[in-house]
Amino acid sequence: MAKGNINVSVENIFPLIKKFLYSDHEIFLRELISNGTDATTKLKHLIAIGEAKTELGDAKIEISIDKEAKTLTIKDQGLGMTMDEVEKYINQIAFSGAEEFLEKYKDDKNETGVIGHFGLGFYSAFMVAAKVDIFTKSFKEDAAAHWTCDGSPEYTLVEHDKKDRGTEIVLHIAEDSLDFLKEDKIKGLLNKYNRFNQVPIKFGTKKVNDPDFTPQTTTDKDGKETTEPHKKIDVDNIINNTNPAWTKAPADLSDEDYTNFYRELYPTQFEESLFHIHLNVDYPFNLTGILFFPKLSTSMDMQKDKIQLYQNQVYVTDNVEGIVPDFLQMLKGVIDSPDIPLNVSRSYLQADGAVKKISGYITKKVADKLISLFKNNRADFEKKWNDIKVIIEYGMLSEDKFFDKAKKFALFPTVADSYFTFDELLEKTKDTQTDKDGNHVILYASNKDAQHSYIEDATAKGYEVVVLDSPIISHLMQKLEGGDAKVKFTRVDSDFIDNLIKKDETAISKLSEEEKTTLKPIIETAIAAEAYTVQLEAMDSDASPFIITVPEFMRRMKEMQASGGGGMMGMGNFPDMYNLVVNTNSPLISNILNSKNADEQKHLISQAFDLAKLSQNLLHGKELTSFIKRSYELIK
Numbered sequence: 001m002a003k004g005n006i007n008v009s010v011e012n013i014f015p016l017i018k019k020f021l022y023s024d025h026e027i028f029l030r031e032l033i034s035n036g037t038d039a040t041t042k043l044k045h046l047i048a049i050g051e052a053k054t055e056l057g058d059a060k061i062e063i064s065i066d067k068e069a070k071t072l073t074i075k076d077q078g079l080g081m082t083m084d085e086v087e088k089y090i091n092q093i094a095f096s097g098a099e100e101f102l103e104k105y106k107d108d109k110n111e112t113g114v115i116g117h118f119g120l121g122f123y124s125a126f127m128v129a130a131k132v133d134i135f136t137k138s139f140k141e142d143a144a145a146h147w148t149c150d151g152s153p154e155y156t157l158v159e160h161d162k163k164d165r166g167t168e169i170v171l172h173i174a175e176d177s178l179d180f181l182k183e184d185k186i187k188g189l190l191n192k193y194n195r196f197n198q199v200p201i202k203f204g205t206k207k208v209n210d211p212d213f214t215p216q217t218t219t220d221k222d223g224k225e226t227t228e229p230h231k232k233i234d235v236d237n238i239i240n241n242t243n244p245a246w247t248k249a250p251a252d253l254s255d256e257d258y259t260n261f262y263r264e265l266y267p268t269q270f271e272e273s274l275f276h277i278h279l280n281v282d283y284p285f286n287l288t289g290i291l292f293f294p295k296l297s298t299s300m301d302m303q304k305d306k307i308q309l310y311q312n313q314v315y316v317t318d319n320v321e322g323i324v325p326d327f328l329q330m331l332k333g334v335i336d337s338p339d340i341p342l343n344v345s346r347s348y349l350q351a352d353g354a355v356k357k358i359s360g361y362i363t364k365k366v367a368d369k370l371i372s373l374f375k376n377n378r379a380d381f382e383k384k385w386n387d388i389k390v391i392i393e394y395g396m397l398s399e400d401k402f403f404d405k406a407k408k409f410a411l412f413p414t415v416a417d418s419y420f421t422f423d424e425l426l427e428k429t430k431d432t433q434t435d436k437d438g439n440h441v442i443l444y445a446s447n448k449d450a451q452h453s454y455i456e457d458a459t460a461k462g463y464e465v466v467v468l469d470s471p472i473i474s475h476l477m478q479k480l481e482g483g484d485a486k487v488k489f490t491r492v493d494s495d496f497i498d499n500l501i502k503k504d505e506t507a508i509s510k511l512s513e514e515e516k517t518t519l520k521p522i523i524e525t526a527i528a529a530e531a532y533t534v535q536l537e538a539m540d541s542d543a544s545p546f547i548i549t550v551p552e553f554m555r556r557m558k559e560m561q562a563s564g565g566g567g568m569m570g571m572g573n574f575p576d577m578y579n580l581v582v583n584t585n586s587p588l589i590s591n592i593l594n595s596k597n598a599d600e601q602k603h604l605i606s607q608a609f610d611l612a613k614l615s616q617n618l619l620h621g622k623e624l625t626s627f628i629k630r631s632y633e634l635i636k
């Protein structure tokens, strides 16, 4: 028997391991299963190259709980260890690995940047165990070994009579970690970390129909048929799928396989995805995965279902910040890469060259997929546009390379449900919508219903009005305008129709300059205390007498500030600014001007002003009530 001291340079490493990131205690199971998985795949390799003369058999990893003995056992049928190997791998290598890991992170408890925490390895067992036994038998001829350690730096290592190949790790669960003896707890952990593990994991048994049994159907004297119940048998309860879709070649998968995988990944998500992108690269880094464009939904499940990061089919985290570009974090799916350094802080991750390349590769694959969808089936792409536009618009804003590609397929739907790319839109509108100064004006509405009357005026003139309603659209407009000094986006209600796109013809005003000077203060007084700038304009006599407009520049700056930076500082706090455009050619305005009765004048102005407000959805509360009262009076 060998007794020894694990080479301790940190005074006592075990209390430290125990304290390490309290909430992460559960990772011990993932670490031990990973060791068992490595041991199994290593053996498979040795058999394949003829170095191990044994059969792999139905090698699996078995997890079992003994509530009475208070033990949790992880047993594999991998290559096992000889006595010498235990000495080398567990007492020296594993220990120095754990030591190095703790040295790095012991002062880092609050550093949320550490993701994954891979690398603590075998000694993470001491986060939950008061004592650990290892029983191991190598595939080589040597005798089996029994190593035990109770959390002090002392261990014992003796021969053992274990006959079957592989390693059995028995954790004597500590009093403060008894939770890990509960089946549901272990089931939950296996499902979280290991449901796509490369080697099958058995946890208990389950009852299934006996395949060798055919239930008999008998007919009684009344002719009623009864079928006997199916005979049940106990089989291993294998908790994982060792060949998830992302590990297969895209050519071997049908659309249905992808749909099924989406369901497998997010069992509580009933909405299907819009389309998928299969990632598969082995140079200059290794990465596989499948990303799904979800149907946009506000349900909580959707927020919960994030992209999951795996390393060799072992779950690491669903925080992919830094690895997946920000704008694609709304996607769902899986990324698996052994090349992502996981036990490093996030700031390091973002500076890491390989990780940057991964992020760039993902962006490029997504853009390529979108281009092919757009080219191959434009009608379908148009149908999906509403669900994907926020992601694409966000991407165009945040990644210049993506902007260049997406400009070719980003769509601008019109109020009449036609979909144009930006270039098509410019081409379609360049003749009709270029003003006298050569500015090419793109008219848009943010809400088809609320801006209905303005849209009507614009379409009556033969203008195209596009519907742009994403929260970040004002930033994107700014960016698109930046690309061409002559292109200007203008919302349909930002001015009266003739001013939206100024043409050369000047309308003749029915009112003289003198009449205008008289009219303006009358209106200003009647609408006093309101934040409106009165603007007299000669318009078509059939056009509305009063029109409320919201100047484009001020509104857009406010919107940009509200949706995160980009606007002018402090603009977000400015009150809304409105113009009241008075049509001096409207017969009603002549009536107001010619009325000798001040009360009647005020009455007409209030009624027309309220109607203008109503068409901008600005009439609320007390004002709306008195408008309704006044209107009923009129029809009495």
Ligand SMILES: Nc1ncnc2c1ncn2[C@@H]1O[C@H](COP(=O)(O)OP(=O)(O)OP(=O)(O)O)[C@@H](O)[C@H]1O
Pocket (backbone or CB within 6 Å): 031, 035, 036, 039, 076, 078, 079, 080, 081, 089, 090, 093, 094, 095, 097, 098, 118, 119, 120, 121, 122, 123, 167
């Ligand atoms: N179940 C096992 N079967 C065979 N060898 C094992 C087993 N568990 C651990 N070992 C040996 O002990 C070594 C150290 O294990 P440990 O988990 O501490 O580190 P690691 O697996 O090498 O790396 P990581 O830090 O990524 O876990 C392993 O490299 C392996 O050689």
